[in-house]
Amino acid sequence: MTKRTDDLITASVTHRFAASPEAVFDAWLDPKLVGQWMAAALAESSPGTELTSVTIDARVGGTFTFIDSRDEDQNGPTGTYLQIDRPRRLVFTWLPEEGEHSVVTIDIEPADDGCVLTLVHEMDSRWVDFVDRTAEAWARMTRQIGATL
Template sequence: MTDHAHITARLTHRYDATPGDVFDAWLDPESVQRWMGAALSESAPGTELLRVEIDARVGGTFRFIDSRDPEQAGPTGLYLEIDRPRRLAFTWLPEEGEHSVVTTDITADGDGALLTLTHEMEATWADYLNRTQETWARMADQVGRHLSA
């Protein structure tokens, strides 16, 4: 992040899956299509995730397009760090000109895995901190449902 003031959303989620499986669920386009699509339709009924584009390498990008406005890209980002199965960091740009950084740290936890997600945003997003945490929690839950299916 920059030197500007920022706020941080955090969550921890445990999975009955290996760290590698949890990590891969964040980078495989078919997996992301399923879990993110389910989280999106849960938060915005009737909305469908139309396309997931992922170039899973440091410096690679991602783009998600949903049915609310198929002419516009939804969230986009740039992969900053990919350290399978431990860490994934990327920028999260919900709209043009906005910038935040999401980091997922994944550790073994008994026979499962523990995901700790940190989302650093500009302080101007303070009014959306709770909504951001709820959205990431919904997505983390859907990752778990996907992995246990």
């Protein structure tokens, strides 16, 4: 789903999990779990590409970096955690390249059979041509979290 404002566009994804809100929340911050689901999502989108490093400092103000085998100079998506409210909300910056900046907000609501995650990725409107691809990437990652859990 795409929403536009004057300067920002958003890509959003909703996914239902058969796992607890705590398990889904922790899957975003545990380096071992992130490595599992992100590697699977990467293999699905870019066969032959491997996740080589996951670094997570899971605290407000802490950072993360994910590096894959396409990144010859050992750069990859990085970000800073802005809000960590386990198991309800996680907010972080997402910087796919140097100089880029966007914000991802994840809300997790309990459900009878697990939980529902809603992810909203706000980015500069100049990326409008990539918003559908961004939503597809987040959908792929949430599917892989479900498969991992």
